Amino acid sequence: MAGNRAVAYKGPGKVEVIDTDYPEFELKDAPGINTANIGRKVPHGVILRTVATNICGSDQHMVRGRTTAPTDLVLGHEITGEVVEVGPDVEFIKVGDIVSVPFNISCGRCRNCKERKTGICLNVNPDRPGSAYGYVDMGGWVGGQAEHVLVPYADWNLLKFPDRDQALEKIMDLAMLSDILPTGYHGVVTAGVGVGSTVYIAGAGPVGLAAAASAHLLGAAVVIVGDMNEQRLAQARSFGCETVDVSKGAPAEQIEQILGVPEVDCGVDAVGFEARGHGKDASHEAPATVLNSLMDITAAGGALGIPGLYVTGDPGAVDEAAKKGSLSISLGTGWAKSLSFTTGQCPVMKYNRQLMMAILHDKIQIAKAVNAKAIPLDDAPKGYAEFDAGAATKYVLNPNGYIKN
Template sequence: MPGNRAVAYKEPGVVEVIDTEYPTFELKDGPGVNPANVGRKVPHGVILKTVTTNICGSDQHMVRGRTTAPANLVLGHEITGEVVEAGPDVEFIKVGDIVSVPFNISCGRCRNCKERQTGICLNVNPDRPGSAYGYVDMGGWVGGQAEYVLVPYADWNLLKFPDRDQALEKIMDLTMLSDIFPTGFHGAVTAGVGVGSTVYVAGAGPVGLAAAMGAQLLGAAVVIVGDLNEDRLAQARTFGCETVNVGEGPLQDQIEQILGVPEVDSGIDAVGFEARGHGKDAGHEAPATVLNSLMDITTAGGSLGIPGLYVTGDPGAVDEAAQKGSLSLSLGTGWAKSLSFATGQCPVMKYNRQLMMAILHDKAPIAKAVNAKAISLEDAPRGYAEFDAGAATKFVLNPNGYLTD
């Protein structure tokens, strides 16, 4: 049996590559594993040899110590892999298949899964609806920033690529199907983006850039991306976005300079709970800033898509309320303007096949848009540090040498 190496959270600001157990078709006790899931049999699962696995901004929240993640939690929920073992109940997925793994784990059997709400599956996390690999409070399914990983409910969860050679040729794009591309696209869909829309995306990290490309695919006339990081704003401009630096003056004024009016049809929050202030307050943490600014600049009757992560436990928050996920929202503004809000995990399976087809037929160069860069598994700590420092890069880990360029 082969060994296994994986990226683990150790303490705030520190990740390490460790030796860990090769997966089996049973959930074992370990860091972050819900006691009710210990011993859970997974005959419906497969073991993947990881082709690619990406560092995500959501991982960074844990690594910064901004969640209740335990030490030695194996990280990683953005996974693409090759099937090397299949459980006895797996019928359609075969050894040798190259597959994308939706970051949200779902059973395919519960009411929510049957209604395509796979981000809030009722059967995979004993504590609450919804689950994910390698993430705090998500049931304890081991993360995929590793050489090998277990995936449950394989026939349901996995997206098989139709041609192995074509998939490996486009793998830097296809690796984004596990999370950020569907998540960004979901933000655009739930914000009501359509042909001719004007769109503001808060945040020029990988999810924000994916949301911007998603808005373009949906036919937006103008996509404006806002951030404090000039390198990330420059990356947004490489594929046709307008940009604003939210530290350089009132957001409405900057939008008016671009559009002629101080508002947009659709707003997308790709920042989440570690938001920073705008204008004179730029640089200071102000977790409700993005949500309140989106309500200010979105036209009456418009919609907000909120793929940015918000949590119920943030020990590093600026005040006691925010530590529990309670933010000072100007809900009256949203009510008065009849705005619609959509929050929560993206139901990846709702979008990943369509986005795969867009990639395979050269309609969505998402890896270029997010400036994807492949690094080794052993280089993961450096990737985390550079991403946390604001690098305009999406780091893709290459644990088993599938990426040769």
């Protein structure tokens, strides 16, 4: 049996590249695998040789020790690959296809999947709606920061690229289709961004930058990105965004200097539960800060897109309530202003084909926007450390040498 190498969580602040089992068309017992999924047959799946697999901010939450992720969990939910084996029930996907893998696993059969709510599939996670590769409490499907990975329900889940040579030429852009580009796009779509909109995006990490690029794609008039990391703010300015440094204070006054009014039409939270305060409180964690500030600065009748991750279990939270996902949110402000909120996993399949076409026809240069950088699998620990230190870089692991620098 062929071997496999993968990136595994080894405890707070530590990841390692380990030797692990080559995938089979059956879920085996392993760290993080839901016990009810052990022995589950996957004749509808394929095995991919990984072309690109990205380090995500959601992975970083686990690696910081801010979830209940078990030691030795194989990480990685942003996957692009080449099909090398197909299960007996796979009809349309073929060996040799280059494909993008939505990070949320869905069956294509349940009520939610049929309603395009693939982020909350009812059949792939025995504990709750919704699942993902290599992520805590998401059903225990093995992660894709590896040389090879199993993908279930392949005919449904996989987005096949139409031309192999074109795909490999644009692979750094197409690698963003598994998560951050659809997630950022979902954030701005649910915030109501359209032609002429003014939008404030909290967070200049990869998802925030993808949201900003998506806002431009949708015709926003002004895109403002807020963060306290100057390197990341500079990256946002590199493709036409205005920026706000929240270490200097709450965003309203700085937004007023840009727009003439202290509010925007649309707000996006691309930060999530490890948010920090603004101004003099910027060094302290305050998980409700972004949500509350967005309600303050979003115009009455507007909407908030919330692709930033919030969890129900956070061992490192600042107080007992936050450890259970309970935050001091000013819901009264949201109610008084008739604001709309959209939270949860992005349903990647709702957007990924259209975004693929935008990439293939040069309507968006997402790899440039997020400063994507390919690194070998063995450099994953270094990539995690640099990303955690605030590097304005989207790290793309290149485990099988498909990406030519």
